[in-house]
Amino acid sequence: MDKNFCWIFLICVLTLKKFIVTFDNFNIRSAYIGCFQRLIFNNSSGTVSTVDDCVQFCKGRNTNFIALRGSECNCVGGVDSAVPSAHCNSRCSNNEACGGLHLYSVYKDKPRKIHDEIFYLNEEFAEETVAYPPRSCTLEACAHICLERNMSFFEYRHDKCGCFQNFDKKVQIPSNIEYDMCPYNGNEICSIRFLQNSIKFTTRFLYEFQRGYSSYTHCKENIVREIKDNCLEGCSEGWKGDSCRGRDCTRNNGDCGNEMKCIESTVNDYRYVECVCPYGTVRNKWDLCELFQENVALNKKPYASSAWKGNPLIDTIYLNDGVCKGISIARINDSRSAWMSVDLERFYFVGIVKIYGALGTNILSYAGLDKFVVRLSQTFDTDTRTDVRNLLKICGHGPEKAIQAGNPMTVICEDFQLRSRYVILQQSDEKFSRDDFSVAELEVYEVSCDVLNGRCEQMCNLFIQENIHFVRCSIWNDEQTVTNSFYGCYLKVSGDLHFKKAGLSYLQCRDACNSMSKSLAVMQAGFKCYCSSSLNIAGNTSMFNCKAKYYKSNLIFDDCFMFDNFCKEIRSISHSTTITTKINTTDTTETSHSTTIITKINHTDATETLGTIVIINPSNEQHTATTSEETDNYESYKEKLIIAASVSTTTFLLMLAGILGHIIFTRKDQKRVSQTSDMSSVSLDTSGAKSPDDILESVNRQLTEHE
Structure with missing residues (x-):
């Protein structure tokens, strides 16, 4: 068994200040845990109007979570299947988060008094992580440490918190256990014993906590970790704050790994950071993303x-x-x-x-x-x-x-x-x-297509008939190979894929692939970046799936511009160019002109009339507080205008000045102004490789000839 020890010195008083909430001082900000799809050990349920009403309803019950779904209040011992908090979009009467259609907003209403003891043995089991907290640390704080380390078991022994994943020895089941309440907080349990033997506990089934704030400090390049006021050497990638305990979604995907995305959410007017699974999946108790499924054998x-x-x-x-x-x-x-x-x-x-x-x-x-x-x-x-x-x-x-x-x-x-x-x-x-x-x-x-592709060699199709799921295999009918200049949303992508990083924005992924001299970027589920110069693709699907960051979706692109927090297609310049002006005249000497900015490029080879100045404005990648969508350093990018016919910004301004000068000149002569209503269209031939100077000269020549 691997004995890779990582020693973490903890001051659990600071941990408790963040996580522990007493009933007498319920604080909705620190009490909020997350949005979940499954409840475990549901004690009772009732109808309430607010979160506080639910706290009162569950008072005195042997649970420490409340779970709300609309007006439904549940007193529960555990939760499972986490989804982004934004999915819990139902509100109580006072606008507090109260679940969703099939989801529950979960809060911790009081410290845990029932712990998940499993066996006792007067022997230490700590295999991979050992934490040494002071005497003030509690069982619940130790459970959070080990759950954050993704360990299945923990023990609290001689003021030491040990975490381990498996054990292979003969053990004994505890009975008639003894426990000690914490001296500084009579609501907290600090130790449990059986005949002076150490009790071992499971972490997976009962415990849960806010995932955006760590139980211990993440100082940069510091193997011996401890809780302290600041990290002089800075924080590890993905962490921030003086004590480096808060996740930083702008760096290293907030240390959420490669299967989840770090996002910021706003719940009850407070900011939270979460590691969330792609849309369509849930985070289970083993910190894995999976399709939510019901256990069809339960209680049969x-x-x-x-x-x-x-x-x-x-x-x-x-x-x-x-x-x-x-x-x-x-x-x-x-x-x-x-x-x-x-x-x-x-x-x-x-x-x-x-x-x-x-x-x-x-x-x-x-x-x-x-x-x-x-x-x-x-x-x-x-x-x-x-x-x-x-x-x-x-x-x-x-x-x-x-x-x-x-x-x-x-x-x-x-x-x-x-x-x-x-x-x-x-x-x-x-x-x-x-x-x-x-x-x-x-x-x-x-059965599901998400497990071994439904045991299909090519395309797996999931059907549901009378609530029974079954799969049928077929072949992909739209397979193709692409090498460059491509944009589309597909279900199947294979080839020489180079994984760059999770948590990159679309433009960061594009730039990363360009730096690797790869012509194509692939954004899987909206947050996993792959690069390649040749791809085999199939299963063309709606662009909505890529925009929603559906877990099976793959957005393939060589370039794009950001619009509404999504990577929109930039089509070939030769297919989308018109430079036009529109002059409105009246019966008086006053005239006006209007400029329309259109943020859409259409495929067209037709020649347009000189009626509208069309400027393609690149949309910026926004820093969105509620969902923390893709972020990027886009300041230099947003200064550019993508102008039809590849006209540079400077040349375009010269053209505009010339046209406006012409307008002012013609206003001096009412007769000439009236003739402008019969002006024939001036078109630009975009099929050739004309320079900006040639285009400007052509426009001036046509205007002069018309005069």
Whole structure:
């Protein structure tokens, strides 16, 4: 096991000032957690008008989150499936954020008093990250440290917070635990013990916190990290502030990695920074972006070939009750048929099955799941006690070595076309009926094109009929190879792709590709920049998908200008050029002229009349506070005017001065002015390679001839 230690010295008092909110002093700014699609351990719900009403409603309940969806108030112990806060666009009566159509605005209403203890052992497990906070640090602060480090477990021992991902030893389940409240805050728990043994906890299922503010300092090139007032050497890339604990979306994508984008959001008139997944996906408890799917096995009818009696924590009902940490489990007690099953109650095309193992109170309790087998069937005799292994279709197998409780073991079905109602779990042939067969949780998810492309070689098509998902494979009918001068939104992009960076703006991506001498830029999901000189593309889709930054979208371009925070196409100059003036006359000696600025270039080879001065103004990449869309140093770019026929700014001004001079001259003679209404159009031949001087001379010559 890798023992890469990273020591972080913490002053958790500062952490608590940011994260801990007491009921008596509820502060909506620090209480806000985020926008989520799934609730865990929902205690109760009621109808309210404001966030404060929901806080009052959940007072006294053993939860520490409130989740609002419109007027619906939920008291919950945990949340999952995070989306950008902007998606929670419903408002309470006082205009506070109160969820969305299928989303919940989540706030922390009080410190946690129920922690997710899993086992005890008088031995340290810290593998990759160890933090040494002072005595004032709490269990909840330690959980936030380890969750931020993307670790599954934590322990608080001898004033030390340790984080670890896996464990492979025999452990014991705690009971009759003892706990100490914090001396400086009677609402906070500082330690939990069982017979003086150290308790280990899971981080994934209950804890959540604001992701824009770190639990510890991120000083530049400082392996030994600590909480301090300032970093003299500066902040690591993606962090800002005197203590380098706030994410900086303008640098290194706010240290959000390559799969999420750093954005700024405004909620309840306060600014927050978030690491968000591309549109159409959610951030799960393992900090991964995935398509939101319902567990179709949750709370459906479970069965087993035998029952284990005498222990209230062992029962078949725990097979799919939504509790994954491995203490309450399903277990069989026979050696003949040895199966567990869930009746999905209707037919599904099963794509993924996730298994959480039991807590390893002995080595056999999880080793019995080595290479476990998931089987599928349209029908199944739940009373059978015979060997059914050869009678069922195989979905797939688990890993060679099963892992301890707390993390899932995922099986992707080998055939996405199997229509099934029953999911059956059995041991491998090598382990069958010999070792302990215990399972904490079984989850089942439908097929999707997002998993292994639906097991299609080319194009995957997802269909939904009567709420049943199924996929069908087809071929791409618009495949092509592009090398330069291209603009479009496509679902499939392959070729010699060079990944530049996540979090770049469109113009930054373009410039990065130019610096690499690559003719094409690809912006995936609106924030991941790739560069190439040759691409194989297919699946032309609506430009709306690229503008919305849909997770499957790929905007391909060689150049663009910014308009409404999006990279708009710059078409060929030879297809879009007209320079015209429009002169309005009246019956009096007063005349006027008008100039129209149009920010759209149309494909046209037709000659336009001399009626409107057309200037293509490049739109700037704006710094948007609420969504923090693409940012760039565009000052030099915005000074330029893209003028039809590639006329430079200076030459164009000379042309304009000449035309206006002519207008003033003609106003002196009313007879000549009246004749201007019959002026024939003056067109510019844009097909040739004329210089700006040639164009100006041509305009003057035609005006002179008309006089």
